[in-house]
Amino acid sequence: MLQIENLNQYYGGSHILRGVSLQARVGEITVVLGRNGVGKTTLMKALMGLVPVRSGRIVWSGVDLTRRPVHERARLGMGYVPQGREIFARLTVRENLLLGLASQPPGTPLPAQLFELFPVLAEMQQRRGGDLSGGQQQQLAIARALAARPRLLVLDEPTEGIQPNIIQAIGQVLRQLARRGLDGEPMAIVLVEQYYDFARELADRYLVLERGAVVASGSGDEMEAQGVRALVAL
Numbered sequence: 001m002l003q004i005e006n007l008n009q010y011y012g013g014s015h016i017l018r019g020v021s022l023q024a025r026v027g028e029i030t031v032v033l034g035r036n037g038v039g040k041t042t043l044m045k046a047l048m049g050l051v052p053v054r055s056g057r058i059v060w061s062g063v064d065l066t067r068r069p070v071h072e073r074a075r076l077g078m079g080y081v082p083q084g085r086e087i088f089a090r091l092t093v094r095e096n097l098l099l100g101l102a103s104q105p106p107g108t109p110l111p112a113q114l115f116e117l118f119p120v121l122a123e124m125q126q127r128r129g130g131d132l133s134g135g136q137q138q139q140l141a142i143a144r145a146l147a148a149r150p151r152l153l154v155l156d157e158p159t160e161g162i163q164p165n166i167i168q169a170i171g172q173v174l175r176q177l178a179r180r181g182l183d184g185e186p187m188a189i190v191l192v193e194q195y196y197d198f199a200r201e202l203a204d205r206y207l208v209l210e211r212g213a214v215v216a217s218g219s220g221d222e223m224e225a226q227g228v229r230a231l232v233a234l
Contacts, residue, residue, distance in 0.1 A: 001025050002047075002152055002188055007056035009039075009046050016042050018213040020056075026151065027186035028204035029178050031193055031220070033232045039212040040192045041083055044156045047190070048080045049073050060152060074103040079150030083157050083192075085141040089130030093121055096129050096140055100147030113182045114143045117173050135166030142170070149182055156192045167195070171202055178204075196229050208232060 002024040009017040017039050024030040034040050045051045047058060049070040058065045065073055079100075087096050094110075101108050115122035118139040124132065129140060138158055145153060155174075159167045174189055181187045193199040199206065203220030208231050218226055 001061070002190065003057070003059040004043075004047065005057040005059070007043070007046060007058070008054045009042060009051060010054050011042075016212050017046065017053075018211070020209070020212070020214055022190075022207060022214075024152070024188045024190050024205070026188045027178060029174060029189045029191055029202045029220075031191045031199045031203040031206045032209065033193060033196070033199055033206060033228065034209035035232060036194075038209040040209055041156055042212075043209070044080070044082075044154055044190070044192055047154060048078065071103060074148065074150075077149075077151040079145035079148060079153045081141050081145045081153070081155040081158060083160065085134075085137045087129040087132075087137050087140050087144070089128065091129055092126050093129060093132070093140055094125040097121070097144055097147055100144035104148050108148075110147055111149060111182050114146060117146075117176070118143050135162045138162055138166065138170065142173070146177075146182060150187070151181070151185070152188045152190070153177065154190045157194060158191070159193065159195045159198055167198060171198060174202060194232065196232055200224070200228075 004020060004022040007017050007020045020043060032040055046053050049068060053066060060076060063076060097110055120136055121140060121143055129137060158170055177187050178189050179186055200223050206220055206223055207214050207217035208228060216226060216228060216231060
């Protein structure tokens, strides 16, 4: 299980994350919602070690990661799909995927399951990443994060700028990964999302951020009753 406890983070004198706590269990999808600028991406970057935290703890599978560098988190089974995808446009699809193995021993093969989850990538392995559509690039970014077989997958707004049919396909993949991962073992998934209907459909658990603090949380099947749609409406 992932546990984030009372996390505080600042940019200069601005208090960005205010005592944020979160739990994400293996086999479940935990959705983080909120309007623009409330600290969702900062929370994900703090989780992955890309920005420092002022106080609080981040614990994954019993290991305190709060002060550990990014590469150690990757080796401990954490995968990250950043907002905006951030694939390498001049590298081929296959080269992008191989970069996902950077934390693994030399010679580690790409999991064949990646191409089962995303068949379009199998057909385009020699195409440059920059030649793919936005939806195909998003699938590539997710597959790259999965290459090292993580047990925790963190995704920051994977539906942003993506056509509806690809959004639906990504949702199906995330459900499958949470339940049985790549190798039959369930994963923990933390999903940052602004698209409410997509989040509600996938969420086992949810929390809502406002001005860097948690203002609502609960079971995914309670989102409608708790008025979450109104909390995240623009």
